[in-house]
Structure formats: structure tokens, C-alpha cells
Amino acid sequence: MTSVEEERPRALLAGASRRWVRLLPWAVAFVLSVALLPTTIVVLTADYGLNGGVAGALAVAQAAPLLLAVVRPLQAWYVVFVADVAGALVLLTADFQERLLWPLPPMEIVGYVGLCLALGLRERRRTLLLVWLATAGANVALGFVAPHGSSARDLLFTILGGVALLLGGVLRDRSEVQRRLVEQETISEAERGRRTLLEERARIARELHDVVAHHMSVITVQADTAEYRFDRMPADVREEFTAIAATARESLGEMRRLLGVLRNEEAQGELVPQPGLAQLGPLVEATARARGPVEFTPCDVEVPEAVGLSAYRIVQEALSNVVRHAPGARTQVSLSVSEPGQGEAARLIVLVVNGPSPEPSATPLEVGGTGHGLVGMRERVRIIGGSLDTGPLPAGGFRVAAQLPLTEKDFT
Incomplete structure (x- = not known):
């Protein structure tokens, strides 16, 4: 037929x-x-x-x-x-x-x-x-x-x-x-979205390497110096610490070789320490000085480095979208911790809300958009086991809300 x-x-x-x-x-x-x-x-x-x-x-x-x-x-x-x-x-x-x-x-x-x-x-x-x-x-x-x-x-x-x-x-x-x-x-747009997703994943991998490499370095140093910090350490324990240090160094070397594949000449600026929640204040202040009013509500909470890095990148991308699409709009950035529910752990809530541009005749720096920034946000949130909610507001403006785990056991 x-x-x-x-x-x-x-x-x-x-x-x-x-x-x-x-x-x-x-x-x-x-x-x-x-x-x-x-x-x-x-x-x-x-x-x-x-x-x-x-x-x-x-x-x-x-x-x-x-x-x-x-x-x-x-x-x-x-x-x-x-x-x-x-x-x-x-x-x-x-x-x-x-x-x-x-x-x-x-x-x-x-x-x-x-x-x-x-x-x-x-x-x-x-x-x-x-x-x-x-x-x-x-x-x-x-x-x-x-x-x-x-x-x-x-x-x-x-x-x-x-x-x-x-x-x-x-x-x-x-x-x-x-x-x-x-x-x-249609094919070009699909390929562009796929390429953006792959680039964002590679960037996330590079950043997570820096986070994990720090912990691996600490493990290596502690294992190497254990015999000097503890008196009368048995020989079998000393051998165990030596094996731990050797394994950690080997893993760190493999990670560096992998990073050499992921990094390119254009990513040299990513060799600096990765930002976290502590750097959100300067980021918001810099945006407020350059583009418009931004209110920031911080939250004093300890989170894993991967979570802090993801929260920083989400706020950074959301503020960049405000600058591109709604210049001068009043923006609120807030961090808070949700109340733990039945069977659910408390989570870090990252909220970025902006209103419409104050001048209706103001021309956005970019008209329309590809949505690739949102792709990167969703990929970051997915990797650490969080959730993301984005969308326009009825009165104009845009809302980005992310819920991120507070401890490593929630996403490992």
C-alpha cells in the first residue's frame, strides 16, 4: 500500500x-x-x-x-x-x-x-x-x-x-x-543549537575540572605528608597513604590530559580560579554601574564549588540577557534557601527577574534571540541535578528561577 x-x-x-x-x-x-x-x-x-x-x-x-x-x-x-x-x-x-x-x-x-x-x-x-x-x-x-x-x-x-x-x-x-x-x-539552526550545547558542555567540563582538580590536589598533599604528621605510623598504613597519593596524582594527570583536549587557545582566560557565590556581589555591582538598576539579595550559605559555579554562570547569563534585550530595565537578583519538604532536601534558589525596558522606544542591543543562553543554563542545572524555570512575565520582562542542590550527595 x-x-x-x-x-x-x-x-x-x-x-x-x-x-x-x-x-x-x-x-x-x-x-x-x-x-x-x-x-x-x-x-x-x-x-x-x-x-x-x-x-x-x-x-x-x-x-x-x-x-x-x-x-x-x-x-x-x-x-x-x-x-x-x-x-x-x-x-x-x-x-x-x-x-x-x-x-x-x-x-x-x-x-x-x-x-x-x-x-x-x-x-x-x-x-x-x-x-x-x-x-x-x-x-x-x-x-x-x-x-x-x-x-x-x-x-x-x-x-x-x-x-x-x-x-x-x-x-x-x-x-x-x-x-x-x-x-x-532549519538544518543550520538545529546544527547551531547542537554546537552551542556541545560548546557549553565542554566549557562546563573545563570548569568542573578546576573544581575537582583542587580537591584531588588536596588529597595528594595530605596523603604525601601523612607520614610526617603522624608519629609511629605502621608500615602498612604508610604504604596505603603512598598508594592513595600515587592514585591521586595519576588521576590528576589524566584529568589534565583530558583538559588539554577540551581547552583551546581561545579559552586561556579560564585558567583563573572559577567564580562562585562570593563573586555574585561584584558581578551585580558591575552590571548596575554599566547598564541599570539591579537589586541583589545575597544568602549566606555554604554550597559545593560546582553548585556555586553554576549559580554564578546562571546569574551572569541572565544579566547578559537583560542588557541585550531590555536595556535599563529594573532587575532583581536574589539567593535563598528553600524549606525542606517531606522527602525533599533544602535547595538553593537562584532568582533573576527583570521588568520591561523603561523606555518603550529604546532599541535592544539584540532583536529576537536564538535561546542558546537558556540551553547553557539548562545544561548546567541538569548536570548537578537541579531544575530551571524560565519565561516571560505577563506585565513584560523575564524571569529565571533555578533550584540547585546544597550538598554533593544530592547530585552525585
């Missing part, structure tokens, strides 16, 4: 997003068929003097396939082209006035031009060129048997057909370019 559906041809403009555009080819084909069928019969009989039965047969062969052109324009062209050439030859047997168009009467030219437009929207350039060459070749060949001599107007349907083929081809190419551009933009 699936293979049959895949082979079934799609109607013209079936991929359009709007319903009226998808229905447009059917509506045009229906109107042309209904209008041209009786008109062709009347004109061929009244003006050209053909027999009614012959005129009816030609009208059906020339107008009815226009409905097929919505789905299979090339097959419809085969039928209409043969019918038009046959109609031109039949008209040679009739006695009509010189002022009348030949080889195709006006209503047949209208149908043929509409069919050529459908071909241009569906077929490849090579097919369109062959169709036009066949049209021009038939037009030239019929010109040798023209009942009233050849004239420039006899080439009308070749010229109009070529224009319709060209217009349809241009529209099809333009639609294809736009579709590929949208696909590429």
Missing part, C-alpha cells in the same frame, strides 16, 4: 502551505475545461463551418485533458498536442474566412498556453525544451499547407506557448530554491 501511494503523482502546488493555493490548479483546470468545451464546439461549427460531431470530438480531446494536467501535465500534453494538430488538419477541409486564426483557433490557444504553464511547473528544463521544439516544429510544418498563406500571426501559439513554458519553469525553480533555503535554514 505504501509503495502505491509513493508512486502516485502529486498534484501541482500540492506542497503549498495554504489550502487555497493547493486548490488553485484544480479550480483553474475546471474553469478552463468547462469554458473551453462548449466554446470550441460553437466556434468550430459557426465560424469555421465544421460538422457538429467532428467539432464535438475535437473539443473533448482538446479541453477535457486539461483536468488531467493538474496531476499528469506531460501525458495531458500528448493528448492535447495530437488533438490540436489533428484539428488543424481537419480545418483544411473547411472553407473559413482568412481573418480567422489557423492552425489553432483562439480558444485552443488559451487551453494550450494553460497546459504549457502546468508543464513548466512540473517538468525538467530538458523536457520543456523538447515540448517547445515539438510545438515550433509542428507550427512550421503546418505553415507549408496553410490555406491562406503563412503570416506572423500563425506563430502565435508557438510564441505564447514558449512564454508559458518559460514562466512556469522560472516559478518552479524559484519555489525549489525557496524550499531548499528553508530546509537549509
Whole structure:
């Protein structure tokens, strides 16, 4: 069943997003068929003097396939082209006035031009060129048997057909370019988000290395100096401390080798000690001096270095977003500890709330945004087992709220 559906041809403009555009080819084909069928019969009989039965047969062969052109324009062209050439030859047997168009009467030219437009929207350039060459070749060949001599107007349907083929081809190419551009933009945005996530993870890994490396260094020093700080240490205990120091040094060396892969020349500034809750005050003051009023409510609580680092980075990114998107907005930064609930430990709550920009006419430093900063926040919170809630406020502004564990056992 699936293979049959895949082979079934799609109607013209079936991929359009709007319903009226998808229905447009059917509506045009229906109107042309209904209008041209009786008109062709009347004109061929009244003006050209053909027999009614012959005129009816030609009208059906020339107008009815226009409905097929919505789905299979090339097959419809085969039928209409043969019918038009046959109609031109039949008209040679009739006695009509010189002022009348030949080889195709006006209503047949209208149908043929509409069919050529459908071909241009569906077929490849090579097919369109062959169709036009066949049209021009038939037009030239019929010109040798023209009942009233050849004239420039006899080439009308070749010229109009070529224009319709060209217009349809241009529209099809333009639609294809736009579709590929949208696909590429979608892929680029997805790749950009993925790259941002990977870069943030690498940055987090570098920062956590600095935190863990400090503890590993302390373990190494304490294990190495244990025999000097404790008198009459048994030999087996001394060997145990020596093994602990050696293992710690080996682990520290492996971490440094890993860090050499994660770091690059652009990350040299990250070699300084990593910030924590104690550095939030200077960060808020610097933002307030440079960009607008910021209220800070600190909290005197001891947290693991990884948690303090994550809290600092979250506040730093949130304040950067305020500066970029709502310059001058009043901002509140607060740290607090939640009350422990039933079965839940107390957590550090980091809250950054900003109002709308005080000047409605103020131009943000960045219009819109990719949301990649929020990706980094969520990644940091996820790694240490916290939660993050972000979103716009009803009265304007934005809110960032993070809940982070207070002890290492809550996220190890």
C-alpha cells in the first residue's frame, strides 16, 4: 500500500502551505475545461463551418485533458498536442474566412498556453525544451499547407506557448530554491543549537575540572605528608597513604590530559580560579554601574564549588540577557534557601527577574534571540541535578528561577 501511494503523482502546488493555493490548479483546470468545451464546439461549427460531431470530438480531446494536467501535465500534453494538430488538419477541409486564426483557433490557444504553464511547473528544463521544439516544429510544418498563406500571426501559439513554458519553469525553480533555503535554514539552526550545547558542555567540563582538580590536589598533599604528621605510623598504613597519593596524582594527570583536549587557545582566560557565590556581589555591582538598576539579595550559605559555579554562570547569563534585550530595565537578583519538604532536601534558589525596558522606544542591543543562553543554563542545572524555570512575565520582562542542590550527595 505504501509503495502505491509513493508512486502516485502529486498534484501541482500540492506542497503549498495554504489550502487555497493547493486548490488553485484544480479550480483553474475546471474553469478552463468547462469554458473551453462548449466554446470550441460553437466556434468550430459557426465560424469555421465544421460538422457538429467532428467539432464535438475535437473539443473533448482538446479541453477535457486539461483536468488531467493538474496531476499528469506531460501525458495531458500528448493528448492535447495530437488533438490540436489533428484539428488543424481537419480545418483544411473547411472553407473559413482568412481573418480567422489557423492552425489553432483562439480558444485552443488559451487551453494550450494553460497546459504549457502546468508543464513548466512540473517538468525538467530538458523536457520543456523538447515540448517547445515539438510545438515550433509542428507550427512550421503546418505553415507549408496553410490555406491562406503563412503570416506572423500563425506563430502565435508557438510564441505564447514558449512564454508559458518559460514562466512556469522560472516559478518552479524559484519555489525549489525557496524550499531548499528553508530546509537549509532549519538544518543550520538545529546544527547551531547542537554546537552551542556541545560548546557549553565542554566549557562546563573545563570548569568542573578546576573544581575537582583542587580537591584531588588536596588529597595528594595530605596523603604525601601523612607520614610526617603522624608519629609511629605502621608500615602498612604508610604504604596505603603512598598508594592513595600515587592514585591521586595519576588521576590528576589524566584529568589534565583530558583538559588539554577540551581547552583551546581561545579559552586561556579560564585558567583563573572559577567564580562562585562570593563573586555574585561584584558581578551585580558591575552590571548596575554599566547598564541599570539591579537589586541583589545575597544568602549566606555554604554550597559545593560546582553548585556555586553554576549559580554564578546562571546569574551572569541572565544579566547578559537583560542588557541585550531590555536595556535599563529594573532587575532583581536574589539567593535563598528553600524549606525542606517531606522527602525533599533544602535547595538553593537562584532568582533573576527583570521588568520591561523603561523606555518603550529604546532599541535592544539584540532583536529576537536564538535561546542558546537558556540551553547553557539548562545544561548546567541538569548536570548537578537541579531544575530551571524560565519565561516571560505577563506585565513584560523575564524571569529565571533555578533550584540547585546544597550538598554533593544530592547530585552525585
